[in-house]
Amino acid sequence: MTSTPRVRPLSIAIAALGGQGGGVLSQWLVDLAEANGCIAQYTSVPGVAQRIGATIYCVEIFPEEVAKQTGKRPVMALMPAPGDVDIVVAAELMEAGRAIARGFVSPDLTTLIASDHRVYSVNEKQQPGDGRADAERVREAARKSARKLVLFDMQAAAEDTGSVISAVLFGAIAGSGALPFPREAFEATIRASGKAVESNLRGFALGYDGAQGKPVKSSAAEPQPARPNLPARLSGEVASFPDAVRETIGHGIARLVDYQDEAYARLYLDRLRGIAAAAQGANDPDHRLLHETARYLALWMGFEDVIRVADLKTRPGRLENIRQEVRARPDQIFYVVEYFHPRYEEFCDTLPAGLGRWFEKSATMQRLLKPLFSKGRNIQTAKLSGFLPLWFISKLRFMRRSTLRYARENALIEQWLDLLRGLAAEDYALAVEVAQCPRLIKGYGDTHARGLARYERILSALPALRGRGDAAERVRALRDAALADEEGQAFEATLRQVA
Numbered sequence: 001m002t003s004t005p006r007v008r009p010l011s012i013a014i015a016a017l018g019g020q021g022g023g024v025l026s027q028w029l030v031d032l033a034e035a036n037g038c039i040a041q042y043t044s045v046p047g048v049a050q051r052i053g054a055t056i057y058c059v060e061i062f063p064e065e066v067a068k069q070t071g072k073r074p075v076m077a078l079m080p081a082p083g084d085v086d087i088v089v090a091a092e093l094m095e096a097g098r099a100i101a102r103g104f105v106s107p108d109l110t111t112l113i114a115s116d117h118r119v120y121s122v123n124e125k126q127q128p129g130d131g132r133a134d135a136e137r138v139r140e141a142a143r144k145s146a147r148k149l150v151l152f153d154m155q156a157a158a159e160d161t162g163s164v165i166s167a168v169l170f171g172a173i174a175g176s177g178a179l180p181f182p183r184e185a186f187e188a189t190i191r192a193s194g195k196a197v198e199s200n201l202r203g204f205a206l207g208y209d210g211a212q213g214k215p216v217k218s219s220a221a222e223p224q225p226a227r228p229n230l231p232a233r234l235s236g237e238v239a240s241f242p243d244a245v246r247e248t249i250g251h252g253i254a255r256l257v258d259y260q261d262e263a264y265a266r267l268y269l270d271r272l273r274g275i276a277a278a279a280q281g282a283n284d285p286d287h288r289l290l291h292e293t294a295r296y297l298a299l300w301m302g303f304e305d306v307i308r309v310a311d312l313k314t315r316p317g318r319l320e321n322i323r324q325e326v327r328a329r330p331d332q333i334f335y336v337v338e339y340f341h342p343r344y345e346e347f348c349d350t351l352p353a354g355l356g357r358w359f360e361k362s363a364t365m366q367r368l369l370k371p372l373f374s375k376g377r378n379i380q381t382a383k384l385s386g387f388l389p390l391w392f393i394s395k396l397r398f399m400r401r402s403t404l405r406y407a408r409e410n411a412l413i414e415q416w417l418d419l420l421r422g423l424a425a426e427d428y429a430l431a432v433e434v435a436q437c438p439r440l441i442k443g444y445g446d447t448h449a450r451g452l453a454r455y456e457r458i459l460s461a462l463p464a465l466r467g468r469g470d471a472a473e474r475v476r477a478l479r480d481a482a483l484a485d486e487e488g489q490a491f492e493a494t495l496r497q498v499a
Helices: 022-035 064-070 093-101 135-145 154-161 165-176 183-193 197-211 232-238 243-259 262-278 288-301 306-313 318-326 344-350 353-361 363-373 384-402 404-426 428-435 445-465 471-482 489-498
Strands: 010-016 038-045 055-063 087-090 111-115 148-152 337-340 377-380
Touching (some): 022 183, 038 064, 111 165, 135 148, 148 197, 183 197, 262 404, 288 428, 344 353, 344 363, 353 404, 404 428, 428 445, 445 471
Parallel strands (some): 087 111
Antiparallel strands (some): 010 055, 337 377
């Protein structure tokens, strides 16, 4: 007696971030299957947040004719089962990697369809250094893990056609041949939805072509490297520096003019001349010390204070840029909600130096004012009630060089420059490594305090390292360890080894 071979539902797993239309794509697949003689359903398990975890959609499709022949309705799964997924769709590259890690992708079964673009996670962004995951490792794993791989930048295709990435993914599914439905059936599903039909069909077409191996290129012009727009009075002074560092210095000047004024940019140039004079005679045709100093001095002198943040949030073109990013029509009203949580210490930093120190030390002022800074605030900068206070703070730039924050940062900068001038003739390689240490100092609040503490601990180790042949290597190891993790475990371990 022969048994009837088991017919299993075709299983599709979709991993999509918030706003990428995973639910729309799942519904299209269900509508497509039902319109072509199949039983279908989809379920979803939401992620924790927009970029901490993606929503996982499970779509299953079963031929209705088979169900009629057997007299039994299929039992559909609520979640994809590892090793039993026919199609995995990932709306972002790292989500493809997560699907592979979960076991959803099998080399003998699964067609993996993924966008090659990145949306960086909170964990990647919060690292002190470059916390980005290795995208090439994910691509290599995808090539090895899937029976068939469709991989290209579908977000760029969506932007180029004015559609959404779910439409491009739908087209890629059709073009992959993983579903037994013709192209016309997919397009009919988009038309039947009645929403943004023309743009979604354009996105679908690019997705279909990409899955067929045809080149999918954006019609947008390639971004050109930005050239610094320098004031005429300062552009001539850049020519006095070596060719190898002029572009970096030019960007530094442009940043500091935008941040403060031309006088501040001139201070930047004066400081660099001191480093150039100290480095004279060093056998270094690339002028590494001057280059690294120019780079990190511009960043440090343009430190992020409350005035700078308010300035960036209230710039004239910012709301228009946001309108374009969210694709709001000219007649649509939208609001931008900014989250601020300034600390009492940052309030003191914005005051004139003497007054700020008094507020910091005064127990009475702390008792009265600290409660005002205990909670964060949501401010709608698209409304006058939110915009005007920030706009007023941004106009305090004229008094920045008298503030407590400036006094502290300026003292640290001068200490660092004095150290570089002393090291330049003594140990040029060590000076180059120390010149890169301000990379640790960034942001504001706890981030700034944590980075500054590690920077100061590296400098405190210098007296014991100066004169050693491996001093530069040891400082580099300390700096890399300080950037390795937010908790500082790697830094503490390396510091003990170096000490």
